[in-house]
Amino acid sequence: MNPNLSDWDDDLPPEPKEAYQDLLRALKRKSGFGLFFVQCTPGEAEKFIVKLPQEIPQKKIAVLRFVEAIDNLYQPVAEFIKDKQIDILLIKGLEYSLYKYEKRSFGEITEGQFSNLTSVPHILNHLNQQRERFRDDFPISFVFLLRSFSINYFIHRAPDFFDWRSGVFELPTTPDVVEQESNRLLLEGDYAKYLKLTHQQKIERVIEFQDLLKEKHQTDNRKVNLLFELGNLLSATKEYEAAIASYEQALKLKPDYHQAWYNRGIALDDLGRFEEAIASYNQALKFKPDYHEVLNNRGNVLGNLGRNEEAIASYDQALKFKPDYHDTWYNRGIALGNLGRFEEAITSYDQALKFKPDYHDTWYNRGKALRKLGRFEEAIASCDQALKFKSDDHEAWYNKSCYYALQGNIEQALENLQKAINRNCEECCKWARTDSDFDSIRGNERFKALIQ
Structure with a gap:
């Protein structure tokens, strides 16, 4: 992201601008040890890192970045500031140390969920226990650039360290920043990539979505897309109930969003709620009758319910719109086999192989149908x-x-x-x-x- 620094102040509504100025005044006045907590998105943090030295040229400012979890902050700070003159140290990336220890499901963070202090991230234990050393050994202002999620962690799980704060500030958010951050998440959206994320990376991404959805500058149109993509991410983490809730929020804003109805159906299918899945697929087809993937999946669910004749009818509809869709020919063959119509099943498998000759499952099931007919060779x-x-x-x-x-x-x-x-x-x-x-x-x- 390349923020337009010159436009920042002009875009700010009065209150956020005042909050930003309060932060600048506090940093200018402060000498010696101090703890500042600044709530912001990653994009806002980068803009702040670039702009702060311009705002306070009389102070020596440095940035300590973390890109993975740490359990000890004292040592990295000591090594970083050694032989350097620093007045203000900006710390970015401490969230990674919290995502690592966040073991709950991927629901939204609430205050009540911080009440159990039996599992405190190592980094916060470390800060609670070492706060006097930080004060005595580092006569500088620490500025932690954090999401609201992380600040909540400090409030509830590092109270000793947090109590020494010199201030908590929220960086102003402009419509441009919200748009840029939202577009970045949407462009990075990819179900196959979500599957490869680590547990803490998934939590980090979910929180990014949640933060952007709460932004006051967020538009309804982008909310729809963010909620849909969040649902896909939650599905990839097998948090199907949460995924369904996200799709349903998107559908409240855009009831004719056929892809959301379709993906909601898939999540319901994964939960074994087949009748609800069929109803969701039917809603998708109401808005896009030629959606062959929906017709194929609806056929699969009907097959799971033993309604093979209806499944075949759904597959036949799908093939009208996409005759070369090998998955549908294959699934149709299974439904025909379930009805004992093995000759027709073999014909359907042959059609699937015409379009995807290397699909081993089709060859395997074709063999089973031939065995039923006694055609062993x-x-x-x-x-x-x-x-x-x-x-x-x-x-x-x-x-x-x-x-x-x-x-x-x-x-x-x-x-x-x-x-x-x-x-x-x-x-x-x-x-x-x-x-x-x-x-x-x-x-x-x-x-x-x-x-x-």
Whole structure:
């Protein structure tokens, strides 16, 4: 972000501008040790870091940044200021030390949730215990640049250190800063990337969303997008109830937001609330009838409820809008198989393979349908194709063994069962002990030894 420093003061409403001036006056007057807590977003902090030396040129100002959790602040400060003349030390990034120890779910921070002090982040214990050393050894003004979340932590879990504060200030927020911060989060939004975040990174991102949603300069249009993206992040963390609540807040502001209805349905599906998921998918289709992903997912939920005929009808609708969607052909094949319509299932699987020939699950399920029709050679060939694309699939090796056993090919049945057991002994041995497909070789000594 490249903040336009010259425009900052001009954009400020009177009260925030006065608060900022109060902070400047306090820093100008203060000499020796002092603790200042400044509530701000990361973007506002960067702007403040650049602007402060211009505002107080008579003071020596330095910045100590942290990009990961720490348990001890005294040592980094001592090393940083050694042989330097510093009047004001700005500290940014202490939040990382708090996210690391935040073990609750990803709900919003409230005062009541800070009452249990049995689990205090190490950094705050350290500050409580070492406050006299900070005062005696560092005759400088410490300025902690923090989110409201982190200041709450100091108030409730580092009261001894916080009690020595010289002041708590809130940096002014301008519409431009809110817009820039919001756009950054939205542009960085990516479900696949959310899945790779660490626990503390997820908490950090959730809090960023929550802070921006509370900003007074936030527009309803951006709120909708932020709430939707927050729902996606919460879904990625498997906090499905919180995700649903976020989607529902977005829908209050924009009732025709078909993607929010769709993603809400997915979260409900993940919770096993299938009827509610179908209702949410239907709402999405009300606003976008050709949304083939919704029709596909609705078919899956109907299948989970055993309503296979309705599932097939939903898949057929999806294929009208996207005939090359292999997932729908595949799911349609499963529903047809559930109804015992194996020839049609095979045809559907073949269509899926036409568009994605390397999809091993399709080859695997196609083999199961062929087995139901007694077409064992073709079933084995289908398993071979599945294993070509996923050679460690113990289920495919196991089913291939079953098909050989049903053919009466004992040698190949045992050889493939061995390969299945090598990949997952516990499951395959358990299945084989009661599987009627092996009845013809159950007395075979080699078979007995394998399943033991």
